[in-house]
Amino acid sequence: MVVPLNTWVLISNFKLAYNLLRRPDGTFNRHLAEFLDRKVPANANPVDGVFSFDVLIDRGTSLLSRIYRPTTAEEPQPNIAELEKPVTAEVVPVIIFFHGGSFAHSSANSAIYDTLCRRLVRLCKAVVVSVNYRHAPENRYPCAYDDGWTALKWVNSRPWLQSQKDSKVHIYLAGDSSGGNIAHHVALRAIESGIDVLGNILLNPMFGGQERTESEKRLDGKYFVTLRDRDWYWRAYLPEGEDRDHPACNPFGPNGRSLEGIKFPKSLVVVAGLDLIQDWQLAYVEGLKKAGQEVKLLYMEQATIGFYLLPNNNHFHTVMDEISKFVSSDC
Amino acid sequence: MVLYDSATLGGSCSGSSSSSSSSKPPPLQQRQQTQQDIDGLLAGAGYRVRSSELRKVAQRLERLETAMVNSPADLSQLASDTIHYNPSDLASWVDSLLSEFTQPPTCPSEFIMDPETNQTVVSDAWTTAEPHMPQVHQNISYEQQSLNNQLTVDNQLTVVTAMEEDSGIRLVHMLMTCAECVQRGDFSLATSCLEDMQGLLTRVNTVCGIGKVAGHFIDALSRRIFQGIGGGSINGGSAYENEILYHHFYEACPYLKFAHFTANQAILEAFDGHDCVHVVDFNLMHGLQWPALIQALALRPGGPPLLRLTGIGPPSPDGRDSLREIGLRLAELARSVNVRFAFRGVAASRLEDVKPWMLQVNPKESVAVNSIMQLHRLLGSDLNRNSPIETVLSWIRSLNPKIMTVVEQEANHNQPGFLDRFTEALHYYSTMFDSLEACTVQPNKGLAEIYIQREIANVVSCEGSARVERHEPLSKWRTRLSGAGFRPLHLGSNAYKQASMLLTLFSAEGYSVEENDGCLTLGWHS
Numbered sequence: 001m002v003v004p005l006n007t008w009v010l011i012s013n014f015k016l017a018y019n020l021l022r023r024p025d026g027t028f029n030r031h032l033a034e035f036l037d038r039k040v041p042a043n044a045n046p047v048d049g050v051f052s053f054d055v056l057i058d059r060g061t062s063l064l065s066r067i068y069r070p071t072t073a074e075e076p077q078p079n080i081a082e083l084e085k086p087v088t089a090e091v092v093p094v095i096i097f098f099h100g101g102s103f104a105h106s107s108a109n110s111a112i113y114d115t116l117c118r119r120l121v122r123l124c125k126a127v128v129v130s131v132n133y134r135h136a137p138e139n140r141y142p143c144a145y146d147d148g149w150t151a152l153k154w155v156n157s158r159p160w161l162q163s164q165k166d167s168k169v170h171i172y173l174a175g176d177s178s179g180g181n182i183a184h185h186v187a188l189r190a191i192e193s194g195i196d197v198l199g200n201i202l203l204n205p206m207f208g209g210q211e212r213t214e215s216e217k218r219l220d221g222k223y224f225v226t227l228r229d230r231d232w233y234w235r236a237y238l239p240e241g242e243d244r245d246h247p248a249c250n251p252f253g254p255n256g257r258s259l260e261g262i263k264f265p266k267s268l269v270v271v272a273g274l275d276l277i278q279d280w281q282l283a284y285v286e287g288l289k290k291a292g293q294e295v296k297l298l299y300m301e302q303a304t305i306g307f308y309l310l311p312n313n314n315h316f317h318t319v320m321d322e323i324s325k326f327v328s329s330d331c
Numbered sequence: 332m333v334l335y336d337s338a339t340l341g342g343s344c345s346g347s348s349s350s351s352s353s354s355k356p357p358p359l360q361q362r363q364q365t366q367q368d369i370d371g372l373l374a375g376a377g378y379r380v381r382s383s384e385l386r387k388v389a390q391r392l393e394r395l396e397t398a399m400v401n402s403p404a405d406l407s408q409l410a411s412d413t414i415h416y417n418p419s420d421l422a423s424w425v426d427s428l429l430s431e432f433t434q435p436p437t438c439p440s441e442f443i444m445d446p447e448t449n450q451t452v453v454s455d456a457w458t459t460a461e462p463h464m465p466q467v468h469q470n471i472s473y474e475q476q477s478l479n480n481q482l483t484v485d486n487q488l489t490v491v492t493a494m495e496e497d498s499g500i501r502l503v504h505m506l507m508t509c510a511e512c513v514q515r516g517d518f519s520l521a522t523s524c525l526e527d528m529q530g531l532l533t534r535v536n537t538v539c540g541i542g543k544v545a546g547h548f549i550d551a552l553s554r555r556i557f558q559g560i561g562g563g564s565i566n567g568g569s570a571y572e573n574e575i576l577y578h579h580f581y582e583a584c585p586y587l588k589f590a591h592f593t594a595n596q597a598i599l600e601a602f603d604g605h606d607c608v609h610v611v612d613f614n615l616m617h618g619l620q621w622p623a624l625i626q627a628l629a630l631r632p633g634g635p636p637l638l639r640l641t642g643i644g645p646p647s648p649d650g651r652d653s654l655r656e657i658g659l660r661l662a663e664l665a666r667s668v669n670v671r672f673a674f675r676g677v678a679a680s681r682l683e684d685v686k687p688w689m690l691q692v693n694p695k696e697s698v699a700v701n702s703i704m705q706l707h708r709l710l711g712s713d714l715n716r717n718s719p720i721e722t723v724l725s726w727i728r729s730l731n732p733k734i735m736t737v738v739e740q741e742a743n744h745n746q747p748g749f750l751d752r753f754t755e756a757l758h759y760y761s762t763m764f765d766s767l768e769a770c771t772v773q774p775n776k777g778l779a780e781i782y783i784q785r786e787i788a789n790v791v792s793c794e795g796s797a798r799v800e801r802h803e804p805l806s807k808w809r810t811r812l813s814g815a816g817f818r819p820l821h822l823g824s825n826a827y828k829q830a831s832m833l834l835t836l837f838s839a840e841g842y843s844v845e846e847n848d849g850c851l852t853l854g855w856h857s
Contacts, residue, residue, distance in 0.1 A: 005385045006370050010378070012392045013421060016428075019399060020410040029410060031828040035846050036418045038377020041854075044758075056856060062840050064856060080758055081503040111377035310372045 003304055004312045010112075011306045015224045018105060022232050028104055028137050038111040044083060046071040050118045053083045054109075057154045061134065063147050065154075066108045068121045068128040086160040093126040093170050093327045094161050095201075096151055096186075098133065100177030102206060102233040103144060108132035112309050119311075120174070123320055124327040129155055133182065137236035141248050144178070144237070148186035156195045172199045172327055173265070176308065178237075180205025180269075184251060184284075187265050197265040201323055203308055204272050205281055208234055209250040210243050213279035223274040223304045230277065250280070252287030259291035266294035268326045270319050272303035298322055378421045391425045398432040405432050414823040417849045499541040502531050503757070506545060509552055510753040521556055525549065544761045547784045548753075551791035560794035570645040570653070576782035577616050583779035584770050585837045589844075589853045590703050591620040593830050594736035597822065598699045599627050601734035605697040606636045611690055611732075613682060613705040615642030618657040620701070622664055629668035637671045641690050646678040654678060683709060683719035687726040698732040706808075707739055710801040724815035735817060739808055741852055744790045745801040756790045766855035769841050805850060821849030 003011075017036050021029045042052040049071050057063045072088060097120065099106050099113040106113060108130040117128045133147035152171070155161060161169045173183040180202035190197050208230060220227045231244075238246050245253045267288055271281045288295040300307065303315040310316070370382045380388055399406050409431050418424050509524035528549050535542035581587040602608045608628075612620070621640060628635040640661065647653040654676030665672030679685045682705055692698055709720040727735060742759045746752050763783060767776060789800040809819070830844045830851060841856045 005389060006373050006380075009380065009385060009389050009392065009421070010373060010376055012389070012396070013378070013425075016392060016395055016399065017418075019406070023410070024407075031831055032410070032415065032824055034831070034843075035415065035824040035827040038419060039845055040377065054856060056841075059840075079503075079507060079754065080761075081500045081507070111375065115375045309376065312372060 003307075004310070007304075007306065007310050007312060010309065011224050011304070014105075014306075018229070021105075022229065026137060026232070026235060028135075028236065030135075030138065033105065037106065039107065039109045040111045040114045041109070042066055044080070048118070048122065050121045051083075052114070052118075057131075058147075058150050061147065061150075063134075063150055064108065064132040065151055066114070066117070066130045066132070068117050068130070070121050070125060070127075084158075084160050087127065087162070088164065089125070090165045091163045091170060092161070093124055093172055093198075094155055095120055095124065095126045095128045095172045095174050095327065096148075096155055096183075097128050097130045098144075098148060098173075098175030098179030098182040098186075099130060100175065100179045100204075100206075101135075102229075103136040103178040103237040104233060105135075116176075116309065119320070120323070123324045126172075126327060127161060136233070140236070140240075141238055141246075142185075144182050145185045145189065145248075148173075148182045149189050152186055152190060152195060152197075168196070171195070171197050172201060173197055174201035174203070174323075175205070176203035177305070178206045178233075179203075181207060181248070185248065188251075188257075191262055191264065199265050199326055200267040201326060202267060202269045202284075203319070204270060204275055204305055205284065206233075206277070207249060207251070207280040207284050208244045208277060209253050209280060209283075210245045213277075215279040216276050219274065219276035219278075223276070225276055225305060227276065252283060256287070259288065259293055262291070262293075264288070264291075264293045266296075266326075268296050268298065268322060270298045270300065270308075270322075272305060272307060272315075273299060273301035274304040296322075296326070373421075377419055379419050380421050384422055388422050388425060391422070391429060395425055395429050398429065402432060414825045416821040416823045418846070419848055498531055498535045499545075502528060502535060502541060502545045505531065506548055506552075506757065507750075507754065510750050513552065513555060514749040518556055521552070525553055525556065540765070541761065544757070544764045547760070547787050548757060548791065550784075551788045554788060555792035558792070560792065561797050570647055573645075574616055574653075576778055576785070578619070579776075579778035580782040581619055583773055583776050584767050585834055585842055586853060587619070587703070588837055589830055589833065590738040591623065592833050593822065593826055593851060594701055594703070594738060595620065595624045595627065596826055596829060597736055597820070598624060598701065598734060599631070601699060601820075602628070602636060602697055603631075605733070607639075607693070607696040608636045608699070609639040609641065609692060609696040610699045610701060611641045611643070611692075611730075613643050613700070613702040615644045615654060615657055615676070618642065618661050620703070621661055625661065625665050625670055625672070626668060629665075629670045635668075635670040637673075638665065639673045639675070639696065641675045641677060643677045643679060643682070643685055645680050652676070681708075681719075683723060685723075687730060690730070692730050698730055700727050700730070700732045700735040702736070703738045704740065706737060707745070707801045707803060708799040710745055710803065711796055711798060720811070721815070724812070724817075728816045734820065735812075737808065737812070739805075740802040741805055741854075742802040743804050745803050753791060756787060760787050762855060766841065769855070805847065805852070809850075819849050822846070822851045827851060 021033045021036075023029065042054045044051050044053050050068055051071060052066055052068045054064055054066050057065050067083075069083075097113075097117055099108060099110065101110075108114075109132070113130060117130050120126060120128050129151065131148060131151040133144045133151075136144070152173070155171060156169050158169065163170050173187055175181070175183040183200050183202055184205065187197050187200050212227070216227055216230075219225075234244050234249055238244070238249060244250060245255055247253070247255045247257060250256060267285075269281065269285050269288075271278050271285075275281070282297075282299075285295055285297045298319060300315040300318070303313075307313055307315045308319055311320075368382050370380050370385060373380050399409075409428060413428070413431055415424065416427065505524055505528050509521050509528065512518070512521035512524060528545070532542065532546060532549065535545070537543055537546050577587075598610065610621075610624070612618075625638065628638060640658070642654055642658060644654050655674075658674030658676055662672050662674055675691065677685060677689050679689075706720065706723075709723055710718070712718040740759075743755045744752055744759070746755070760783065764780070767779060767783070770776070786800050789798060790802075793799075813819070824846075827844055827846055830853070834842050834844065834853075843854060843856075845852050845854060
């Protein structure tokens with residue numbers, strides 16, 4: 001199994017750096033993590049047709065989000081007052097994006113996620129709102145979900161994000177790794193609330209359970225990820241004393257909730273064939289199917305984690321195509 | 332074990348077996364063709380690696396992993412004690428970690444893809460043992476930090492009520508229109524804009540948010556239109572007034588504290604092992620930076636050095652010698668902690684009037700040159716002679732300092748076009764005012780705001796030699812300092828951690844430190 005050299009360097013670098021950050025006693029070296037994380041500032045000057053700016057959504061929790069917007073032909077260079085100018089198209093998808101990092105790493109302004117969000121804007125002609133949710137272990141369950149929910153409410157209530165067609169905000173939830181997990185749980189919270197989520201996009205979503213599945217045993221340590229580090233991150237996120245059958249980790253497990261008869265958004269779930277937690281991700285897809293929910297599975301046999309970070313492989317392009325179709329199919 | 336190869340266009344991956352089968356040729360903008368090029372995709376992720384070195388870096392990463400697995404004790408030390416530098420330079424970072432391991436890693440057989448035959452080749456050991464090259468600290472090195480207060484970006488224009496939002500946005504529109512008129516020379520239109528804006532101001536909350544900063548910009552525009560660009564009363568503030576305002580700015584928000592703290596840390600490290608040291612402060616003010624350094628030197632293992640401090644500042648009118656007064660106080664402090672100390676004041680109205688002989692640098696001493704927000708004042712160019720910045724940098728260089736600490740505002744306020752400058756300043760100072768709001772309420776805040784207001788007035792309403800607030804971004808300073816013969820000294824994870832911890836002590840929510848290619852920046856909500 002081969003990955004491109006630069007991808008290998010990138011992911012290995014993360015792997016080794018992250019090894020330094022996770023302490024055996026369950027604490028996390030946050031200062032070193034922030035020092036090592038490569039960040040980029042927002043940029044209101046358009047680059048390749050996309051500009052971005054940061055917004056403080058909730059002062060109480062210091063919840064920041066980075067908003068990415070496409071430039072329009074009429075307004076190629078937005079100025080300071082135009083950042084929140086109303087969207088003009090009939091239908092504008094607004095993708096609320098939750099970055100990955102196993103709940104502990106990365107931020108909305110991490111370079112890898114800034115790049116990914118910009119791609120999503122261009123690909124889907126969407127506005128992307130990347131949520132800088134609070135990290136574990138300093139902030140355990142349900143903080144990340146709370147932050148996601150706050151962001152969802154905020155996005156839904158922005159008049160300037162409403163599509164012209166129906167004066168509503170067309171919302172999608174998306175995320176990779178822990179972000180995928182957050183997207184699911186935020187969609188769950190949205191169900192009773194009257195906020196319409198048009199679709200969930202889950203890239204290598206982070207799920208798990210107490211049981212050791214076949215894929216976990218087979219792929220442990222083989223492709224950048226070990227069971228041990230997965231266990232560490234769950235212990236850091238889940239409430240103390242809880243095990244991995246907690247519904248946050250295992251939504252269709254023994255403590256899970258049935259989604260039968262519930263109006264849950266359609267889902268696009270991407271699973272990498274070399275990801276050791278794929279059995280849990282496939283079980284998630286099964287769980288949705290059994291509950292009669294609409295779900296499309298993209299199983300990328302030869303893909304490792306992080307394949308969507310660099311556009312140097314076929315899986316990347318396949319997945320991007322599918323995402324763009326998924327988001328545009330509501331027009 | 333994951334193998335890697337260097338095919339650039341993803342052709343090495345076998346097709347995916349997904350439920351849909353569209354395929355698209357990879358994009359053409361990958362820049363991996365020439366050996367000299369930095370890998371464009373890794374650059375997008377924040378890492379600088381030359382394509383030609385990718386394989387080598389990959390091998391080093393593998394070595395590092397093996398080392399980490401084989402000696403877990405070293406791993407925890409690596410995690411807690413080691414100082415990391417400049418993570419963007421991936422090759423150096425990996426090498427520096429590798430050098431921390433006490434034993435050479437024992438490598439099991441390693442599988443490499445032979446690019447020619449595409450067959451695996453097993454090698455038993457590393458072909459060469461590459462010794463780690465320690466970073467050589469030469470006599471000249473500089474270190475740079477800058478204050479990153481945001482600019483080409485973000486903005487915290489969010490105002491409380493919907494009505495205010497509207498008026499706030501209208502105010503911004505009008506400010507831009509007015510500035511544009513000024514740039515075009517249409518002063519009558521600019522004047523009527525001003526009147527409209529004054530009117531709008533009455534309907535907007537001027538206590539915080541856009542209303543507050545807009546008021547200052549309106550004032551600055553008024554000055555420019557009615558009083559001309561000579562500066563007049565702004566720069567006429569007495570040295571004494573300036574010191575007071577500076578002191579309040581120091582107290583009210585963390586920017587200067589961060590600057591002093593981080594610079595002192597670097598100076599302390601540079602002076603390690605030296606017995607005669609000399610600090611040259613380009614702007615002494617009340618000497619707020621130095622008690623902490625004196626204390627730290629007093630406590631250093633092996634005892635304090637002989638410390639000389641040369642403080643540069645404007646001459647004081649009315650017979651006072653404020654430089655000397657500050658020097659005396661610092662001397663008393665030094666005496667109380669048993670640090671042999673000597674002070675010299677150099678009075679100069681402009682930094683470019685200072686000549687190196689005035690500093691009386693002794694060839695045997697280790698010199699630290701400390702410039703907190705002074706260098707940008709030298710960027711005004713006089714067509715008749717060398718630009719002052721070059722002259723000053725050159726004599727600093729000639730002093731052969733052990734270290735030069737530079738703090739500057741991370742902003743682009745020196746562009747030739749007025750409208751561009753105005754726009755940047757509007758962004759920057761809006762955020763700055765917001766960040767000030769976030770700090771705990773103190774009596775200092777009002778005067779701190781006046782301090783900032785003076786900067787705004789200078790950027791907007793002055794030109795030529797009167798315009799001294801010529802802030803330029805980090806990248807420009809890097810180039811300029813390198814060009815003058817200085818080598819960057821990277822601030823590492825220890826300085827980063829200390830600065831971050833200091834922030835939590837001194838300030839409110841929203842401030843954060845970032846590492847940027849060896850430099851530390853302090854920003855607010857971005």
